[in-house]
Amino acid sequence: MSAAPVDLPRWADVAMVPLVSVAAALLVAGLVVVGIGENPLEATALLLRGALGSAEGIGFTLYYATNFIFTGLAVAVAFHAGLFNIGGEGQATVAGIAMAIACLALPALPGFLAAPFAILAAAAGGAVYAFIPGWLQARRGSHVVITTIMLNFVAATLIVYLLREIIGKPGSMQPETPDFPAQAVLTPMHQWLTPFGIDLPSTPLNTAFLLALMALVAVWLLIWRTRLGYAIRTVGANPRAAAYAGISPAAVTMIAMAISGALAGGLAVNEALGVQHRLVLDFTAGYGFVGIAVALMGRGHPAGVGLAALLFGVLYQGGAELSFDKPAITRDMVVVIGGVLVLFAGALDGLFRRLVARVLRVGGGAA
Amino acid sequence: MDLLQTIAVVLDSMIRLSIPLICAAMAGLWSERAGVVDIGLEGKMLIAAFASAVAAFVTGSAWAGLGAGILASLALALVYGFAAITWRGNQIVSGVAVNMLAAGLTVILGNAWYGQGGRTPSLEGAARFGELTLPFAGWARANVPGLGLFYDEVVSGHAAPAYLAFLCVLVTALVLKCTRFGLRIRAVGENPAAVDTAGISVASLRYGAVAICGVLCGIGGTYLAVAQSAGFLPHMTAGRGFIALAAVIFANWRPWPALGACLLFGLLDAIAIRLQGVTLPGIGLVPVEAIQALPYLMTIVLLAGFIGKATPPKASGLPYVKER
Numbered sequence: 001m002s003a004a005p006v007d008l009p010r011w012a013d014v015a016m017v018p019l020v021s022v023a024a025a026l027l028v029a030g031l032v033v034v035g036i037g038e039n040p041l042e043a044t045a046l047l048l049r050g051a052l053g054s055a056e057g058i059g060f061t062l063y064y065a066t067n068f069i070f071t072g073l074a075v076a077v078a079f080h081a082g083l084f085n086i087g088g089e090g091q092a093t094v095a096g097i098a099m100a101i102a103c104l105a106l107p108a109l110p111g112f113l114a115a116p117f118a119i120l121a122a123a124a125g126g127a128v129y130a131f132i133p134g135w136l137q138a139r140r141g142s143h144v145v146i147t148t149i150m151l152n153f154v155a156a157t158l159i160v161y162l163l164r165e166i167i168g169k170p171g172s173m174q175p176e177t178p179d180f181p182a183q184a185v186l187t188p189m190h191q192w193l194t195p196f197g198i199d200l201p202s203t204p205l206n207t208a209f210l211l212a213l214m215a216l217v218a219v220w221l222l223i224w225r226t227r228l229g230y231a232i233r234t235v236g237a238n239p240r241a242a243a244y245a246g247i248s249p250a251a252v253t254m255i256a257m258a259i260s261g262a263l264a265g266g267l268a269v270n271e272a273l274g275v276q277h278r279l280v281l282d283f284t285a286g287y288g289f290v291g292i293a294v295a296l297m298g299r300g301h302p303a304g305v306g307l308a309a310l311l312f313g314v315l316y317q318g319g320a321e322l323s324f325d326k327p328a329i330t331r332d333m334v335v336v337i338g339g340v341l342v343l344f345a346g347a348l349d350g351l352f353r354r355l356v357a358r359v360l361r362v363g364g365g366a367a
Numbered sequence: 368m369d370l371l372q373t374i375a376v377v378l379d380s381m382i383r384l385s386i387p388l389i390c391a392a393m394a395g396l397w398s399e400r401a402g403v404v405d406i407g408l409e410g411k412m413l414i415a416a417f418a419s420a421v422a423a424f425v426t427g428s429a430w431a432g433l434g435a436g437i438l439a440s441l442a443l444a445l446v447y448g449f450a451a452i453t454w455r456g457n458q459i460v461s462g463v464a465v466n467m468l469a470a471g472l473t474v475i476l477g478n479a480w481y482g483q484g485g486r487t488p489s490l491e492g493a494a495r496f497g498e499l500t501l502p503f504a505g506w507a508r509a510n511v512p513g514l515g516l517f518y519d520e521v522v523s524g525h526a527a528p529a530y531l532a533f534l535c536v537l538v539t540a541l542v543l544k545c546t547r548f549g550l551r552i553r554a555v556g557e558n559p560a561a562v563d564t565a566g567i568s569v570a571s572l573r574y575g576a577v578a579i580c581g582v583l584c585g586i587g588g589t590y591l592a593v594a595q596s597a598g599f600l601p602h603m604t605a606g607r608g609f610i611a612l613a614a615v616i617f618a619n620w621r622p623w624p625a626l627g628a629c630l631l632f633g634l635l636d637a638i639a640i641r642l643q644g645v646t647l648p649g650i651g652l653v654p655v656e657a658i659q660a661l662p663y664l665m666t667i668v669l670l671a672g673f674i675g676k677a678t679p680p681k682a683s684g685l686p687y688v689k690e691r
Contacts, residue, residue: 032472036479084459086406142670142677145459149406150613150663153606161656286470292463327482332474339467343446347456347464 021344050321051314059203065313069212070266071291081256082236087148088288090155095265098125100279111183123262130261138250175281206274293338296346375520385633390587391611394580401576402556402682407465409608415440415588417473420599437585444581455686485601496526496594526594540622556680613666
């Protein structure tokens, strides 16, 4: 990303740089905690206990991680094609709208069809809304970063209008749709596991988590094991070389954006179809932006994205528990940590690589 | 209320709503003309709004608020410069980081200090920028038909940073066009290698532009919290940094057209507020959201080259690497 890259051994590139960035980001967060007069070690202990100390905590953690897996993968797929998709929020919003219309307007489908149909509608909505900036970049030369930012705001105004005028719940002052038909919504995980004799506390964790895990595997297969994935990586590395090799960068740009948007639609599936069972305003709640941090930290690899999503799940759930005990430390701390991570793992990548390289050289010299 | 009065009131509200956009657009203009794409205008305005509200509350002086707002925004701009210029990080990624940092920090600190969910206490008296009445405003309204009303209603009666914002447009336009520094800034955005060859430091010029950008965002954010509102609200910039970015693109990276675009977007906002809940014959209830989405849609259409053509500075978005 930055010029004059520092050569690092592969293990250091994959593991050390993200780990050092995470450590540095947590250090900054710790300083903020000190700055508002709380004890960072105590806060960390509370956070970890809240996120991982009970079956309920773990359920919530994985539920949040589901959102981050989807938005992180969305950013990562676009990254591989050399595109920066900041439009995850807008794409998830439109995915939610498409899903709500599919759930509410169409005649009730039988149970085994309703949920897949709703999920497909969400993926299609997100894909179409990401295809637009992809098409604009490929065919009209407008930069995907700016158009996705603008489209985020268009989607935000669109959902306000639709929830108030068209698909809103009749007679309700809340900006929300009526409840989705019961056969369309996803099964909570604790109900899934009851027949197997596993008794879990009730959490929002639902089938969408399994979808997210499948998406991780599918993206890995797509990027590293298919012809399309090869084309995506080639265009990302060098569009001119790709064109010379007979790959159309324009087509790959549009396809990669559409896939990215479809993945962002997973956020709507988990939130609306899995938990709320209706579409509410602002259900995207910034998950799309944190997805950028997740993708950068995960180095664009599904395994890394999974781990980074888990970390943010822990921070989110632990942060919620922490703010019960320490009202001064709100969950916005996660946004700060996300911001610092984007700065360290993304923008200051060059600095951190050099630091790691220096440490390794010193270590190697001593040995 | 007669038509003239209504128009005057809408124009007055247009000016008020445009001020933060104008400051942020000039800020973005400086940065982008120097070849540094800045999607972090939003974050810098937000942190300035927060810092200015806190400082104005603590000191009781709106001007101290302005100073604090500018300093906070400048600090964030320098962090951005450190990542994007010194370490040649991806400018978009750095901008995203700036926005996230500001969004999180302001709410956390506000909540920790004042415990009102991130709001700061409301400002009163000298802690807020009052409305300045320009000379002869009352006299003109009484004695000059038509124009006098507009002078009193639209031109007069704004807070001090509002007039400062218009001054910033003038200074930006003049400095960029007529001074050696301005020429160098423009050159470093088009062809940094040529600037480097001439023995001028690309990095310090870009740092200069990014710092000016920080100061201007500081004025815009302060206006929001200390003049337009009476205190800080979480996420109070609400996308204005991005509308300003849209205005810069819309104006093809030129100061006076950028002012025009900001006023146009401010006017749309003023009309949207005015038409909230109004039923027009033939249209029915006005879909205010459609008007609010217009700036974004217009920018997309413009970028796509359907109306006119957007030509950004040639080197914008590219970190400069000296040849080895």
